[in-house]
Every structure is written in C-alpha cells, then in structure tokens.
Amino acid sequence: MGQDMLSTLLSAPNVETWAFYLLTTLSICLAIGVLVDRVVIRSGFILIAVFGTISGIFLLLSAQFLALAQIMIYAVGITLMVVIALMLTNPRLEREQLIVYSDESLPPLAKLFASCKRNLNLWVAVLSFVTLYAALIGENHWPLSDQPVSKDAVQVLGEALVTNYSIPFEFASVLLLAALMGAIMLAKGEPKNKVEDGDLTIVDETKKQENNLALQR
Amino acid sequence: MFSNGDEIFKISRLTIVWLAGIFTIVWMVCWALGIALPMLLTQQLGDKAALTNEILRAATPVIAILVFIPINAMFMVLIERRALALWTVRKGPNRVGPDGNFQTAADAVKLLLKEDITPTGADAVMHTFAPILFFAPSVFGAVPLLAAVTNNHPLFRVLNLPTGIFFVLAAGALPVVALVMAGWASNNKYSLVGGLRSAAQAISYEIPLVLSLITVCLMAGTLDLVKITEQQAGGILNWNLLGGGALTGLNNALAGGGAKALATSYFMGPISYVCAGLLVISLIISFWLYLTGACAEINRIPFDLPEAESELVSGYNTEYSGMKFAIFFLAEFTNLFIVSSITTVMFLGGGDNPIPPYILNNIPGIPQMVAAIRDSYFCSTLHIINPETFFATLWVIAKVYGLVIFAVLIRGTLPRFRIDQLMAFGWKRLIPLSLIVFIIVVFAREFVICHG
Numbered sequence: 001m002g003q004d005m006l007s008t009l010l011s012a013p014n015v016e017t018w019a020f021y022l023l024t025t026l027s028i029c030l031a032i033g034v035l036v037d038r039v040v041i042r043s044g045f046i047l048i049a050v051f052g053t054i055s056g057i058f059l060l061l062s063a064q065f066l067a068l069a070q071i072m073i074y075a076v077g078i079t080l081m082v083v084i085a086l087m088l089t090n091p092r093l094e095r096e097q098l099i100v101y102s103d104e105s106l107p108p109l110a111k112l113f114a115s116c117k118r119n120l121n122l123w124v125a126v127l128s129f130v131t132l133y134a135a136l137i138g139e140n141h142w143p144l145s146d147q148p149v150s151k152d153a154v155q156v157l158g159e160a161l162v163t164n165y166s167i168p169f170e171f172a173s174v175l176l177l178a179a180l181m182g183a184i185m186l187a188k189g190e191p192k193n194k195v196e197d198g199d200l201t202i203v204d205e206t207k208k209q210e211n212n213l214a215l216q217r
Numbered sequence: 218m219f220s221n222g223d224e225i226f227k228i229s230r231l232t233i234v235w236l237a238g239i240f241t242i243v244w245m246v247c248w249a250l251g252i253a254l255p256m257l258l259t260q261q262l263g264d265k266a267a268l269t270n271e272i273l274r275a276a277t278p279v280i281a282i283l284v285f286i287p288i289n290a291m292f293m294v295l296i297e298r299r300a301l302a303l304w305t306v307r308k309g310p311n312r313v314g315p316d317g318n319f320q321t322a323a324d325a326v327k328l329l330l331k332e333d334i335t336p337t338g339a340d341a342v343m344h345t346f347a348p349i350l351f352f353a354p355s356v357f358g359a360v361p362l363l364a365a366v367t368n369n370h371p372l373f374r375v376l377n378l379p380t381g382i383f384f385v386l387a388a389g390a391l392p393v394v395a396l397v398m399a400g401w402a403s404n405n406k407y408s409l410v411g412g413l414r415s416a417a418q419a420i421s422y423e424i425p426l427v428l429s430l431i432t433v434c435l436m437a438g439t440l441d442l443v444k445i446t447e448q449q450a451g452g453i454l455n456w457n458l459l460g461g462g463a464l465t466g467l468n469n470a471l472a473g474g475g476a477k478a479l480a481t482s483y484f485m486g487p488i489s490y491v492c493a494g495l496l497v498i499s500l501i502i503s504f505w506l507y508l509t510g511a512c513a514e515i516n517r518i519p520f521d522l523p524e525a526e527s528e529l530v531s532g533y534n535t536e537y538s539g540m541k542f543a544i545f546f547l548a549e550f551t552n553l554f555i556v557s558s559i560t561t562v563m564f565l566g567g568g569d570n571p572i573p574p575y576i577l578n579n580i581p582g583i584p585q586m587v588a589a590i591r592d593s594y595f596c597s598t599l600h601i602i603n604p605e606t607f608f609a610t611l612w613v614i615a616k617v618y619g620l621v622i623f624a625v626l627i628r629g630t631l632p633r634f635r636i637d638q639l640m641a642f643g644w645k646r647l648i649p650l651s652l653i654v655f656i657i658v659v660f661a662r663e664f665v666i667c668h669g
Contacts, residue, residue, distance in 0.1 A: 039340075041401055042343065045394070045398055048394055064378065064379065068380055068383050068384055068387040069383075071390070071391070072383075072386060072387040072390045075390050075391050075394050076393060076419070076420055078394075079393050079394050079397050080416065080420065082397060083397060083416050086409070154379060154383075
C-alpha cells in the first residue's frame with residue numbers, strides 16, 4: 001500500500017511543479033529575510049542561500065551548467081561582498097536606533113516631497129518591478145521550443161557563445177577587463193620614492209589632468 | 218641502510234592494512250545495499266520489489282561516501298602524524314594501542330564527548346551552520362568522482378554528470394563561504410582575521426586552479442569525468458599529465474603502428490613534434506599549478522594562513538570545540554582526499570594501469586589471472602568482485618594515497634608563507650603562468666592529433 005502511494009507520488013507528472021513551488025517559496029522567504037535582517041553580514045549570507053535556490057530553479061529547467069555557474073560565481077562573489085561589508089561597517093557597535101523624522105513643521109507638499117525623497121529606493125523598486133512584470137506578462141512572446149534538451153548542453157552553449165552571441169560576449173569581457181584595470185589603478189598607491197622638484201610638478205600636473213578627464217567623463 | 222627502516226616498515230604495514238580494511242568495509246556496504254539486498258528482494262518478492270530496489274541502488278553511493286569519510290579521515294590523520302614524525306625525526310603517536318595506532322580513534326571519541334561551547338556574543342545560528350556548510354560540499358562534491366574512479370561501475374554510473382568537473386569545482390567554491398561565516402560568527406578577532414584571510418586566499422588561488430583544469434578540459438574536449446578518464450586509457454603515454462594525449466601517436470607507434478601511426482598523429486612533420494613537446498611541458502606545468510592551487514584552496518601548509526598558529530591562535534576554528542570542531546577537521550582531510558582524487562582523474566589517468574596493454578598482455582600469467590578472477594564464483598554469480606572495477610580501483614587507491622603522502626611530505630618540508638608573499642606568489646607568478654600555459658595549449662593542440 002505504502003509502496004503504491006510512493007510510486008504514484010514519484011511518477012506523478014507534477015513533481016517538477018511541486019519542486020518549483022517549494023523552491024520559489026523558499027527563495028521568496030529568504031529574499032524577505034535578506035531585507036528584514038538588521039545585521040548586514042547575516043543578510044549577505046542569506047543572499048547566498050537565495051541564489052542557491054535560484055540555481056535549483058535553473059536545475060529544474062535542465063540548465064545544469066547555468067545552475068552550477070550560478071553557485072560558483074555567486075558563492076564567491078557574495079562572500080567578497082560580505083567581506084567588504086565587514087570592513088566598511090561595524091555591526092557589533094551599531095545598536096538599532098529609532099529614526100526620528102523632523103518634518104512635522106513642514107507644509108504638506110514639502111512633507112510629501114520629503115517622504116518621496118526618503119523612500120526613493122522603494123519607488124525605484126516598485127516602478128522597476130511593475131515595468132518588468134508588465135513586460136513579462138503583457139505580451140506572450142517567449143518562444144517555447146518543443147525540442148528535447150540536448151544531452152551535451154555545454155557544447156551547445158559554448159557554440160552559441162562564440163557564434164551567434166560572440167559580440168555581446170566580447171563586449172562583456174572588455175567591460176570586465178576595464179573594471180579590472182580600473183581596480184588596479186585605484187589600488188595603486190602613491191609613488192614612494194622622492195622625486196626631484198621639477199619632476200614632482202610634472203607628476204602633479206599629469207595627475208590633475210587625469211582627474212579632470214575623469215571628472216569630464 | 219636506513220637508520221629508521223623499522224619506522225618505514227611500520228608505516229607501510231599500517232597503510233596497507235588500514236587501506237585494505239577501509240575499502241573492504243566500504244565495498245561490502247555497497248555490495249550489500251546495491252547488489253545483494255536487491256537480488257534477495259527480487260528472489261523473495263518478485264516484481265513488487267522493483268521500486269525499493271531502485272531506491273536502494275540510488276542510496277548506495279551516498280551511504281558509501283558517508284561510511285568512507287570518517288574512517289578515511291581517521292586513517293589520514295594517523296598516517297599524516299606518523300609520516301611527519303618520520304620526516305622531522307621525532308616520535309609520532311606511540312602510546313595508545315600497538316605502536317600508537319589507536320591514537321586517532323581515541324581522539325575521535327574525545328571530540329565526540331567534549332562539551333559543545335558557543336561563545337558569548339556569538340551568532341549562534343551562523344556558528345552552528347558554518348561547519349555544516351563546510352562539510353556538506355565535500356560530501357556531494359565527491360559524488361560525480363565516484364563513477365570516474367570505479368571505471369564506470371554500474372552502481373555508480375547514474376551519478377555521472379555531463380558537467381562533472383564543473384560540479385566538483387562549484388562544490389569546491391562553497392567552503393570559502395563557510396570559513397568567512399565561521400570567522401565572523403565566533404565573535405573573536407583572531408577568527409575574523411582567519412576568515413578574511415581564507416576569503417582572500419581562496420579567491421586568488423582559485424583562478425590558477427580553474428585555469429589549469431580548463432587546460433585539461435580543452436585537451437579532452439569535454440567536462441565529463443568518465444569520458445576524460447576513458448580517453449586516458451592505455452598506458453602512461455596516454456595520460457593527461459604527459460601532454461593530454463599528445464604522445465598517443467608515439468604510444469600507437471610503439472604498440473605496433475610503426476612510422477605510419479607517427480605520421481597520422483603528427484601530420485605536420487617537425488612542427489607537430491615541436492608542438493607535442495610544448496604540450497607535454499605545458500600539461501606538466503599545469504599539473505603542478507593544480508597541485509599548488511589545490512593546496513592553497515584546502516588550506517594546507519605552506520598555504521595554511523587562515524589558521525596560522527603562530528599568529529592567529531587557530532584562525533577561523535579558534536572558538537569551536539567538540540563535534541563542530543570535529544566536523545571542520547573531518548572536512549579538511551576529506552578535502553585533501555577529494556583534491557587528490559581530482560588530480561588522479563584529470564592528470565594521472567584515473568584507474569589506468571601505467572604499463573600499456575601491449576606490454577602487460579605479453580607478460581605470462583597476467584591474462585590468465587584476470588580470466589580466472591572473472592570466471593570465479595565470487596565474480597560471476599555473487600558480483601562481489603568486478604574485475605574491470607577491481608584493478609582500476611587498486612590503481613586509483615595507489616595514486617590517490619601517493620598524492621596524499623606527497624602533500625604530507627610538502628607539509629613536513631616547506632615553511633608557511635607570509636600573507637604578502639602568498640598574494641604576490643598567486644597574482645604575479647601563478648596566474649600569468651597559467652594563462653601562458655593555456656594560450657600555448659590552445660594553439661599547439663591544432664598541430665597534433667590527440668587521443669587517437
């Protein structure tokens with residue numbers, strides 16, 4: 001009896017659907033946890049779990065390579081973010097403080113403006129969510145392929161990256177290279193050896209020029 | 218000849234006895250769960266047992282890993298301490314049991330019975346969760362390796378993934394998170410510094426590690442671990458260590474193909490020979506790059522900065538005790554084992570015999586011996602010994618534990634890096650070197666027909 005029930009459960013066509021709902025619920029709960037948690041570091045670690053569940057959804061869509069790439073990149077990437085957060089904040093000394101807003105004396109319009117300004121992030125989030133949702137729902141133009149998933153999906157992905165999508169791929173790598181070089185430039189310290197007075201002015205002038213260029217951009 | 222020949226003999230005896238014990242136990246568990254029990258159930262219940270049998274077979278590899286990890290870690294700790302004692306001319310563990318061989322068993326009992334302390338002000342949930350997150354990847358990261366190291370045994374074949382090596386790498390990226398988590402949750406400055414160091418170190422050394430494995434995958438043309446192993450079959454000249462198949466033409470010529478086989482594989486004449494030589498050098502370099510990167514990735518001396526005793530008490534695991542510390546300890550040794558297995562599968566031909574078959578089959582007695590094993594009652598009826606798997610696994614065990622002993626030798630030989638030396642070595646030496654090797658392999662492989 002029990003065995004029959006188990007087999008019906010396992011062979012039911014909607015196991016994937018159940019797994020999808022489970023993963024989605026989990027990821028939404030964890031995402032709320034990221035927002036709600038007052039400790040920055042802990043919410044960083046919860047964010048890793050969110051990306052873990054999203055990679056589970058990728059697995060359900062039989063995109064094994066993407067799921068693994070998601071884990072590999074985000075696990076390390078978010079760890080770095082957590083480390084940076086650790087260095088920039090001091091969560092142990094920060095106690096939760098009630099934020100008191102002193103806009104009671106303002107006129108109503110200014111109060112509204114102040115509230116909008118304060119909740120700018122919220123409005124941006126709401127607007128972008130509505131836009132994305134409308135774009136996803138409004139037109140059903142996502143082509144559904146009835147072809148079976150290729151067994152060697154990695155090969156298909158690799159071929160697509162160097163043929164059809166080679167230009168976006170190259171642009172992404174150029175962008176990353178630029179970011180890397182920028183990081184190196186930022187991390188490069190001042191030259192330690194003392195230079196002659198004449199040289200110093202030249203160095204200073206070139207620096208000024210660089211700064212101006214950066215500002216212009 | 219050797220003044221410490223006695224100790225060397227004791228260590229060899231210990232290794233052989235323990236390894237035989239470990240793998241007999243693990244294989245008996247696998248056999249009982251995956252083969253004997255389903256056979257019995259089918260005999261008794263007939264078709265009704267089909268689903269149960271499926272579940273049993275699916276659970277076998279995981280249970281095998283879970284049985285294997287603790288006894289393997291116990292053995293590795295013991296052999297590491299004894300071998301270190303041998304190389305640094307000290308006395309190793311010598312009190313508990315004969316020759317001190319029960320020392321790690323006693324340690325395990327002590328760790329299990331110790332009080333589990335959570336320090337004041339620590340984040341209790343994260344503090345508990347960190348060892349779990351550190352240990353879990355080493356369990357499920359080992360899963361795709363099983364099919365590759367057992368020569369695609371039917372019990373473990375289901376676990377083979379088309380993205381095998383990438384899965385292992387993704388699992389290997391997770392412990393960093395756990396170390397930062399452990400360091401932060403302990404409410405201890407030393408732990409925090411250890412966690413931060415481990416993050417910096419793992420991220421820097423993951424690049425040469427992944428690049429060296431990518432070089433191998435490029436030569437193999439696949440990410441599938443079983444395919445990579447199968448390509449390397451047929452003697453030491455086919456192994457990825459020696460050019461990733463660049464010497465296959467030479468191997469074929471030696472096997473009887475003569476000058477014709479050479480001309481097919483090295484179709485461009487002298488250019489091909491030069492490229493084959495370049496491939497051999499590049500792949501040997503990337504083997505050492507992988508070993509170095511892996512050593513840093515699993516925090517072993519000379520890269521054990523996250524737990525440098527002289528500076529940081531014990532680094533990220535300072536505040537851990539009892540079972541949680543035991544899990545950290547277990548995972549570290551399991552990671553060493555997994556790294557050695559990856560090296561074996563990717564570079565050293567997996568379960569391949571280094572002596573090529575055209576020599577082996579001409580030695581009198583060996584083909585007859587294999588045939589006798591295959592026809593015996595154990596093999597043909599009870600399926601206790603599968604000859605394809607049996608010899609492959611013996612080679613895998615020899616290679617993997619050879620690498621483990623090599624890692625212990627490194628630990629006994631080299632001093633610890635300083636943190637700036639570590640970073641400079643990683644970013645200024647290893648990463649450029651691995652990129653150069655990668656570029657050379659990309660171009661050189663066009664002029665040689667590799668792997669037949």
